[in-house]
Amino acid sequence: EDQVTQSPEALRLQEGESSSLNCSYTVSGLRGLFWYRQDPGKGPEFLFTLYSAGEEKEKERLKATLTKKESFLHITAPKPEDSATYLCAVQSGYSTLTFGKGTMLLVSP
Amino acid sequence: DGGITQSPKYLFRKEGQNVTLSCEQNLNHDAMYWYRQDPGQGLRLIYYSQIVNDFQKGDIAEGYSVSREKKESFPLTVTSAQKNPTAFYLCASRPAWGPQETQYFGPGTRLLVL
Numbered sequence: 013e014d015q016v017t018q019s020p021e022a023l024r025l026q027e028g029e030s031s032s033l034n035c036s037y038t039v040s041g042l043r044g045l046f047w048y049r050q051d052p053g054k055g056p057e058f059l060f061t062l063y064s065a066g067e068e069k070e071k072e073r074l075k076a077t078l079t080k081k082e083s084f085l086h087i088t089a090p091k092p093e094d095s096a097t098y099l100c101a102v103q104s105g106y107s108t109l110t111f112g113k114g115t116m117l118l119v120s121p
Numbered sequence: 122d123g124g125i126t127q128s129p130k131y132l133f134r135k136e137g138q139n140v141t142l143s144c145e146q147n148l149n150h151d152a153m154y155w156y157r158q159d160p161g162q163g164l165r166l167i168y169y170s171q172i173v174n175d176f177q178k179g180d181i182a183e184g185y186s187v188s189r190e191k192k193e194s195f196p197l198t199v200t201s202a203q204k205n206p207t208a209f210y211l212c213a214s215r216p217a218w219g220p221q222e223t224q225y226f227g228p229g230t231r232l233l234v235l
Contacts, residue, residue: 109166
């Protein structure tokens with residue numbers, strides 16, 4: 013059974029204070045690891061897909077990396093508008109995803 | 122604009138009542154999904170469909186039913202057998218074939234019990 017654990021559950025940063033969110037996973041053959049951003053009361057918004065260990069992807073202040081056991085979402089010099097819940101999910105089977113519980117990020121001005 | 126629409130945004134259910142949540146997509150995606158989200162929990166898969174007239178149970182299908190009569194539509198019915206239906210319901214879709222694996226989500230429907 014696929015498992016995804018995200019840490020920390022919640023993170024509070026000052027504006028400009030860089031940090032990382034962790035997503036640890038156990039799967040029987042990784043087809044893809046996905047990061048989403050979710051604002052309160054809204055559907056998740058796709059950020060990145062990573063397919064193999066060593067892969068990295070960037071978008072504005074966000075950078076996602078992948079190893080054989082975990083993924084990190086690095087946030088560089090965050091702004092208040094980066095406040096959201098960040099979800100990690102893995103795909104091992106053909107069609108379905110397994111999600112972690114998310115990390116709630118709050119960036120204070 | 123291409124995307125996924127869910128309606129209504131808020132839905133109220135009375136005891137013993139069945140309610141249906143709508144999900145429509147114009148992305149020409151083959152696969153569609155229904156998830157339930159509760160506070161402090163990850164998204165849990167209710168049902169999914171990879172092709173018209175076919176669907177599979179997810180991890181928490183009890184008390185729910187679906188249909189897939191059209192490629193664009195995947196409605197979810199929350200039946201009276203679902204004893205704890207209060208949650209945020211999310212619909213997603215993705216292309217079924219090829220290297221693009223990403224699921225894209227709709228805006229969600231919040232279901233509340235009166």
